[in-house]
Amino acid sequence: MKKTGFTARAVALGGVIAALYVALSMAAAALGLSSGVIQVRFSEALCILPCFTPAAIPGVTVGCFLTNVIAGGEPLDMIFGTVATLIGAVGTFLLRKNRWLAAVPPILANVLIIPWVLQTAYGVTDSYWFLMLTIFAGEFISIGILGELLYTAVDKSGLAARMRV
Numbered sequence: 001m002k003k004t005g006f007t008a009r010a011v012a013l014g015g016v017i018a019a020l021y022v023a024l025s026m027a028a029a030a031l032g033l034s035s036g037v038i039q040v041r042f043s044e045a046l047c048i049l050p051c052f053t054p055a056a057i058p059g060v061t062v063g064c065f066l067t068n069v070i071a072g073g074e075p076l077d078m079i080f081g082t083v084a085t086l087i088g089a090v091g092t093f094l095l096r097k098n099r100w101l102a103a104v105p106p107i108l109a110n111v112l113i114i115p116w117v118l119q120t121a122y123g124v125t126d127s128y129w130f131l132m133l134t135i136f137a138g139e140f141i142s143i144g145i146l147g148e149l150l151y152t153a154v155d156k157s158g159l160a161a162r163m164r165v
Contacts (some may be wrong), residue, residue, distance in 0.1 A: 007165055009165050010053075010054070010055040010165035011055075013053060013055040013056075013059065013163065013165055014055040014056070014057075014058045014059035014062070015059070015062075016059070017046060017049060017055065017056050017059025017060060017063065018058075018059045018060070018062040018063035018066065019063070020043070020046060020063070021043040021046050021059065021060055021062075021063025021064060021066075021067065022043070022063050022066050022067050022070065023043075024041070024042040024043035024045075024046070025041055025042070025043040025063070025067040025071075026067075026070070027042060028040065028041045028042045028043065029071065037134050038134050038137045038138045038141075039134075039135070039138040040138050040141050040142055041138070041142050042142065042146065043060075043063065043064075043067065043142075044106065044110075044139060044142035044143050044146075044147070045142055045143060045146035045147040045149070045150045046059070046060050046063070046147075046150070047060050047085065047088055047089055047092060047103075047106040047143055047147060048092060048102065048103060048143060048147035048148070048150055048151045049092075049150075049154070049163075050089050050090070050092040050093035050096060050102075051092060051093070051096040051099060051102050051151060052096075052154055052155075052159075052160045052163045052164070053163040053164060053165055054093055054165070055163075055165050056089065056093075056163075057086070057089040057090060057093060060085055060089050061082060061085050061086045061089060064081060064082050064085040065078060065082040068081055068082065073121075074117075074121035074122060075121075076117055076120055076121035077117050077121050077122070080113055080114075080116070080117050080121075081113075081114065081117060083113065084106075084109040084110050084112075084113040084114060084117075085106070085109070085110075087105065087109040087113075088105045088106025088107070088108070088109040088110065089105075089106065090105070091104070091105020091106070091108075091109065092105050092106060099148070099151055100148075102151075103143050103144050103147050103148060106139065106143050106147075107136065107139040107140060107143055107144065110135055110139050111132050111135050111136045111139065112132075114131070114135050115128045115131035115132050115135060116128070118131055119131070
């Protein structure tokens, strides 16, 4: 019989990742880093985890949705922000063999989707191109730098082998 990805271990790991996503998002918000022109969300570093386990895909997706609900986000943000995270996580999983390319899908998904969300749901009047640039800066810091540091830590610590489900 073929084993599916919906084991109790996979669900638990996804839940832990979702909880970490929410906690790190709240920490960034408390420090004033998750809003403003360039948004640096520590939780976005977790979007590199699908390189190690498919359980991270629902983990970061649910974590993003819960963060938007807890933070009182607009419904369009709850939906499309979560979709951007899901697209990015799936892309990271698909590119998991190349750690440097694996960080690209979440950055790209957010750069393309979130400016529209900011303009439509929150009435931000900055140009789409300017918002793309500022979203890119925040995502590059969060995923391109912090995510790669997390990748190295998980890989070198042996945690990667324990994350396999």
